[in-house]
Amino acid sequence: MRIGEVFVRWKNKFVAYSRYCAQLPASRALIERYENDNKEIKQKIADCGYEANHNQFRLQDLLSVPMQRVLK
Structure with a gap:
């Protein structure tokens, strides 16, 4: 099997990550905001x-x- 065939075969699996990857910066920022705004949330996340x-x-x-x- 050639590498291109592998990508075509698993295309739907890779596409599933596109939204996750696109929203990652916003998710990280939201967690940071919650931690900064609420000490209890920050502590729970740390725990x-x-x-x-x-x-x-x-x-x-x-x-x-x-x-x-x-x-990878």
């Missing part, structure tokens, strides 16, 4: 981050992972 990955990565950073995987 979840610690539980998930010991605060190695912020939620905003984790949202980028699916896009990075597609680009």
Whole structure:
């Protein structure tokens, strides 16, 4: 199978990410706004981050992972 055939075969899967990738900057900004406006939300997000990955990565950073995987 040639590389072009792979992209054609999986085109619908790739297209599903287009909206996600396009909205990523707005999503990250919204989370930051919520954190700045509400200390309880900021703390809850921090608690979840610690539980998930010991605060190695912020939620905003984790949202980028699916896009990075597609680009690879």
